[in-house]
Amino acid sequence: MINVGIDVHKKRCQACLKDEKGKLIEELSIPNSTQGAEQLARLLESYGEAKIVLESTGNLWTRIYDTLNQSRTAFKVVLANPNKTRIIAEAKIKNDRMDARVLADLVRADLVAESYVPTPEIREQRALLRQRRSFVNDTVAVKNRIHNLLDKYDLQPHYSDIFGKQGREWLRNLQLPPIERTILDVNLKQLQNLEESIHTLTVKIAQEAINRPDVKLLMGFTGIDYYSAMLLINEMGPITRFPSAKKLVSYAGLAPGIRQSADHTVHGRITRDGNKYIRWILIEAAQNASRFDPKLRPFYLRVAAKRGHQKAITAAARKMLVSIYHVLKRQETY
Secondary structure: OEEEEEEEOOOEEEEEEEOOOOOEEEEEEEEOOHHHHHHHHHHHHOOOOEEEEEEOOOOOOHHHHHHHHOOOOOOEEEEEOOOOOHHHHOOOOOOHHHHHHHHHHHHHOOOOOEOOOOOHHHHHHHHHHHHHHHHHHHHHHHHHHHHHHHHHOOOOOOOOOOOOHHHHHHHHOOOOOHHHHHHHHHHHHHHHHHHHHHHHHHHHHHHHHOOOHHHHHHOOOOOOOHHHHHHHHHHHOOHHHOOOHHHHHHHOOOOEEEEEEOOEEEEEEEOOOOOHHHHHHHHHHHHHHHHHOOOOHHHHHHHHHHHOHHHHHHHHHHHHHHHHHHHHHHOOOO
8 A cells, every 4th residue: 555645736746655654655746637647547556555645726636636536446535625734834844745745644644634525517516606606796896897987087877777778878878088988888898798608607507406406495595596506505515424514514614713721612703714605605695584584584683683783694694504404404395
């Protein structure tokens, strides 16, 4: 059995091979490509069994992970959680070779904090859903630029929705200095392109969601539509991987931070150490549910009276996530 640590980067990966006693066998640098991964797989197959660890770095690890995982030899491939592999982040001497050596030592000692590895299908769904969110954020940025331009000339539209049909016609006919007029036209064109792209993605997401029973279950919650349901399901992955609702809340970063000293315990703000997409969509949903959900509104009002609106919304989002866990676990309606 050999132990392999792989430090992953955009174009190349540094691999370190060690035996069971920690003796260095070989070090090599390979391209971060399917061909590079196949080259590494062939080398490792010549040694027989191998335990392999890669550090999770965005989407850069997927090619190496998938190729090694599908190798003819049954490798044990682990994706390390970078937030918990602090020994690398805190090292005084840090380079690719040292990082790979440390990873090899960690996997040899079974000290790797593993990350969840979503299936290729879930990765594709995540990419679709996250891209839509990114485009929506881009539209907000474009609209803010247009508002700033209007503020510069103290122009006040006579329409409640400046980006509605009449508001856009007013924007297209505004008399502005030539350069500012060009800037406004470019922003309006960019906004239209973004909205068309969002529509295309929205249609695709709806097609993916329409026949999914778990999506229909989550749409029973106030404030959750098919997009929100799809995002939650794909960001969480199989609900069975969470042994309790508490674990799911922690994964989403909605658990309150705790500091303990002797017999003294202090509960602080939420940790935010978790999946930002789950946290974001639940906060959005809680804004709606806190107003219209007959089960959640009394809870929100009680917390808001003591701790204010924002903390009450966060608490409502956390409570919604606990209910979502039980709904998916039991396959029962809310």
